[in-house]
Amino acid sequence: KERLALPQQEMPSQDPLERRCNMHEVALGYTEEQARIEAERCLQCPTAPCVAGCPVAIDIPRFIREITEGNYQKALGVIQETSLLPSICGRVCPQEVQCQAPCTVGKALKDTFASVSIGRLERFVADRAAGSSPAPQVKPETGRRVAIIGSGPASITAAADIRREGHAVTIFEAFHKPGGVLVYGIPEFRLPKRIVQDELATLEAMGVSIVPNFLVGRTRTLKQLLEEDSFDAIFIGSGAGLPKFMHIEGENLVGVFSANEFLTRSNLMKAYNRDEAATPIFEAPVVAVLGGGNVAMDAARTAVRLGAQEVHLFYRRTRAEMPARAEEVDHAEEEGVIFHFLRSPTRILGDQDDRVQAIEVLEYELGEPDESGRRRPVAVPGSEYTVPVNAVIVSIGNDSNPLLTATTPELETNRWGNIVADESGQTSMDRVFAGGDIVLGAATVILAMGQGRAAAQSINTMLCENHQT
Amino acid sequence: MHTLIKKEQLSEQVYRFELQAPLIAQGRKPGQFVLVQTDLEFGERIPLTIADANPEAGTITLIFQAVGATTQKLATLQEGQAIPAILGPLGQPSHIERVGHVVCVCGGIGAAPMYPIAQELRRLGNRLTVIVGARSAELLILEDELRALADDLLVVTDDGSAGRKALVTEPLEELCRESTPPVDQVFVIGPPIMMKFAAETTRPFAIPTVVSLNTIMVDGTGMCGGCRVTIGEETRFVCVDGPEFDGHLVDFDNMMKRLQSYKHQEANARDICRQGGTP
Numbered sequence A: 001k002e003r004l005a006l007p008q009q010e011m012p013s014q015d016p017l018e019r020r021c022n023m024h025e026v027a028l029g030y031t032e033e034q035a036r037i038e039a040e041r042c043l044q045c046p047t048a049p050c051v052a053g054c055p056v057a058i059d060i061p062r063f064i065r066e067i068t069e070g071n072y073q074k075a076l077g078v079i080q081e082t083s084l085l086p087s088i089c090g091r092v093c094p095q096e097v098q099c100q101a102p103c104t105v106g107k108a109l110k111d112t113f114a115s116v117s118i119g120r121l122e123r124f125v126a127d128r129a130a131g132s133s134p135a136p137q138v139k140p141e142t143g144r145r146v147a148i149i150g151s152g153p154a155s156i157t158a159a160a161d162i163r164r165e166g167h168a169v170t171i172f173e174a175f176h177k178p179g180g181v182l183v184y185g186i187p188e189f190r191l192p193k194r195i196v197q198d199e200l201a202t203l204e205a206m207g208v209s210i211v212p213n214f215l216v217g218r219t220r221t222l223k224q225l226l227e228e229d230s231f232d233a234i235f236i237g238s239g240a241g242l243p244k245f246m247h248i249e250g251e252n253l254v255g256v257f258s259a260n261e262f263l264t265r266s267n268l269m270k271a272y273n274r275d276e277a278a279t280p281i282f283e284a285p286v287v288a289v290l291g292g293g294n295v296a297m298d299a300a301r302t303a304v305r306l307g308a309q310e311v312h313l314f315y316r317r318t319r320a321e322m323p324a325r326a327e328e329v330d331h332a333e334e335e336g337v338i339f340h341f342l343r344s345p346t347r348i349l350g351d352q353d354d355r356v357q358a359i360e361v362l363e364y365e366l367g368e369p370d371e372s373g374r375r376r377p378v379a380v381p382g383s384e385y386t387v388p389v390n391a392v393i394v395s396i397g398n399d400s401n402p403l404l405t406a407t408t409p410e411l412e413t414n415r416w417g418n419i420v421a422d423e424s425g426q427t428s429m430d431r432v433f434a435g436g437d438i439v440l441g442a443a444t445v446i447l448a449m450g451q452g453r454a455a456a457q458s459i460n461t462m463l464c465e466n467h468q469t
Numbered sequence B: 001m002h003t004l005i006k007k008e009q010l011s012e013q014v015y016r017f018e019l020q021a022p023l024i025a026q027g028r029k030p031g032q033f034v035l036v037q038t039d040l041e042f043g044e045r046i047p048l049t050i051a052d053a054n055p056e057a058g059t060i061t062l063i064f065q066a067v068g069a070t071t072q073k074l075a076t077l078q079e080g081q082a083i084p085a086i087l088g089p090l091g092q093p094s095h096i097e098r099v100g101h102v103v104c105v106c107g108g109i110g111a112a113p114m115y116p117i118a119q120e121l122r123r124l125g126n127r128l129t130v131i132v133g134a135r136s137a138e139l140l141i142l143e144d145e146l147r148a149l150a151d152d153l154l155v156v157t158d159d160g161s162a163g164r165k166a167l168v169t170e171p172l173e174e175l176c177r178e179s180t181p182p183v184d185q186v187f188v189i190g191p192p193i194m195m196k197f198a199a200e201t202t203r204p205f206a207i208p209t210v211v212s213l214n215t216i217m218v219d220g221t222g223m224c225g226g227c228r229v230t231i232g233e234e235t236r237f238v239c240v241d242g243p244e245f246d247g248h249l250v251d252f253d254n255m256m257k258r259l260q261s262y263k264h265q266e267a268n269a270r271d272i273c274r275q276g277g278t279p
């Protein structure tokens, strides 16, 4: 019980006023001492409810115990039994709704946010070992060849697991830099690109070949890869990647962007580096961001860093329903993002040059609870008012990009355009597997990783069976 | 890496590059384009139409006008040097059929993207009238190449320094009005303002008019939506749904304003470029 009295360790982070003006990582990571204390807070529950909350079922109590004993390398080993990207997931997992939600400590203290900080400990372990672990062993070459489409977390994981079995792996990526959303979407201040580069360097050290500037469906079709380029199997990890718009008046005005465009310009194309980058970014003193998920927080906080004087975020429900990670919402608030809850935009107004001048929003109030027990927001008729802004960033998420499926009619998709795949990742096409956002719809890094793993296993089994016949 | 095999200067600001890009050379169709990046770390991604390709040699031809920081940087490249990133072929191929009499209207650099379309129109047995227009004689490109393909070729310049002193819309309107055989279809590629007026010219005659749009792009894969345009009542992405659209449905005014989104930053980048710094 005295463990419950131990103070939860705060994450050291950059001062909000300072970080408003730089792109460096905000959360700085635990010190060794903090990690040891935080690890002591874990009750080592025999039933380990936390494990059930982790989509890849990391043996959480066991890795935490290794921390308390100072065996950091062993702790990492435990995590790596099921997760390939701990330095990334420790940073970006929505822990409060995953592993930390069912944690006994949080339950005892009647506050999910008081749970053991599993994600922060995971990050501590991974960061400490960074660069020191050798690339995983690769079995002797089998002569089998696997093509992987896209290079996000689903693909990185699948590539590693398939390559380990000795199959040749080629990753085809549309962009000039691999990493998927981890490099073009999630900003540097939340996930330093160096970490993603390290993971990709490990893949290359294992002998995985990464081909950038290659758009499957255009540069070569999926069928050509199978039939002419003689790949034995294909894994599709092409992500969601189709920006959703609101379909309101004024959405094509100058100064209205999808979060994808705004973030890609800033992150991938480095437009935040005004002195060196050739890609321009729109300058706007007052910015409106529409949405309440991670994408919206990233867009809002990027706008702050690019020099906006005011960033207004409009969300249709209340703070409690915001799908963004709680930490990102707190950070955004500390950085001065102004939240407007129960507000939904109705149109965007422009000047004579079609430049954004204002946004009109409608007020909502909480009505009767719906089937899920949540009180549904209902519009207040006639409550529209306008807020003067110079740019609008539509950050309401992504649907599935249809480019690949449109050029591969054999691939079955559902009504949202996601590729249909079973538990093992098998699609409707022989030898073709898929996983991550292209199957799940816009989801999370850890789920994409888990699906990459499952598909890799199916591919390995298939290639091994074929080999014997 | 895409080695520059052959570099030619076609006019004061216009260059023709033949580059190594075997997969793109094999797969490309008329109307498609590539995204080019001169520097992997800090360069921007700009779209250029594939003007021609040689699948045997594994090369593609790009023709571009040095108008700003990135195209000016591209223009400094020498034979033997390489472009680090070319993505393609992108966009929908032109929808080209045998329809009868087709008029191709090219404004300035628009002759470059028109060339492969004209080639294909010809191959399918259409009667081909080509109108090439430019501000002045020095800015006319591909006149001889297009003349070799066309049944009729009309040259117009704004200042009368070559051909007829007129805008392309004048001969276009005459053709719509009185050509025998009558005009069945019109392709227009050039500056947005020219495409707009060409489409207005053919509208009263209800002649199907295809335009090739040149919006600002980032990824070229349908991921960012930056290239969106209004077509009729709908929003479409030029990089994946286009670049060709029904000219009578395009909201050119909005598109032209969107093209100005970064005017201020582009002007700065051009200045830095002129002073010899890296943009």
Ligand SMILES: Cc1cc2nc3c(=O)[nH]c(=O)nc-3n(C[C@H](O)[C@H](O)[C@H](O)COP(=O)(O)OP(=O)(O)OC[C@H]3O[C@@H](n4cnc5c(N)ncnc54)[C@H](O)[C@@H]3O)c2cc1C
Pocket: A092, A093, A094, A149, A150, A151, A152, A153, A154, A155, A172, A173, A174, A175, A178, A179, A180, A181, A182, A185, A186, A214, A215, A216, A217, A237, A238, A239, A240, A241, A263, A294, A295, A298, A325, A401, A403, A404, A435, A436, A437, A438, A442, A443, A444, A445, A446, A448
């Ligand atoms: C701004 C933003 C913030 C996010 N924040 C979080 C967070 O905090 N926590 C979290 O867990 N999740 C977050 N997510 C979601 C998470 O990033 C995704 O769920 C995850 O990246 C999906 O991984 P993936 O491997 O399926 O595909 P992606 O990461 O989307 O990668 C797909 C890759 O495939 C490439 N590609 C697509 N089509 C082709 C083709 N035809 N040929 C070749 N290459 C192709 C794309 O260019 C891309 O690089 C966020 C997403 C965004 C956009």
Ligand SMILES: Cc1cc2nc3c(=O)[nH]c(=O)nc-3n(C[C@H](O)[C@H](O)[C@H](O)COP(=O)(O)OP(=O)(O)OC[C@H]3O[C@@H](n4cnc5c(N)ncnc54)[C@H](O)[C@@H]3O)c2cc1C
Pocket: B033, B044, B045, B046, B047, B048, B049, B050, B063, B064, B065, B066, B067, B068, B069, B070, B071, B072, B109, B112, B113, B213, B214, B215, B216, B217, B218, B243, B259, B260, B262, B263, B266, B267, B270
């Ligand atoms: C599908 C398509 C095909 C094209 N084909 C050709 C071609 O064959 N030959 C040719 O000379 N030009 C072509 N263009 C236009 C060419 O892309 C622009 O001239 C070029 O991007 C200008 O870049 P810059 O940095 O040199 O000039 P800047 O000074 O930066 O820009 C000049 C103008 O070009 C436009 N522009 C700027 N950045 C982009 C961008 N990333 N994408 C698109 N347009 C931009 C803007 O309207 C801008 O005002 C094409 C454009 C499109 C969309």
Ligand code: SF4
Pocket: A053, A054, A055, A056, A057, A058, A060, A083, A089, A090, A093, A095, A098, A099, A100, A118, A119, A122, A446
């Ligand atoms: S991978 Fe994510 S959910 Fe699983 S333990 Fe780590 S932080 Fe928690």
Ligand code: SF4
Pocket: A041, A042, A043, A044, A045, A048, A049, A050, A051, A060, A061, A102, A103, A104, A105, A116, A118
């Ligand atoms: S539920 Fe919480 S306290 Fe219990 S083992 Fe898991 S992390 Fe430790």
Ligand code: FES
Pocket: B216, B217, B218, B219, B220, B221, B222, B223, B224, B225, B226, B227, B228, B237, B238, B239, B240
């Ligand atoms: S350029 Fe990004 S969607 Fe067309």
Ligand SMILES: [Mg+2]
Pocket: A278, B044, B068, B069, B070, B266, B269
């Ligand atoms: Mg430019």
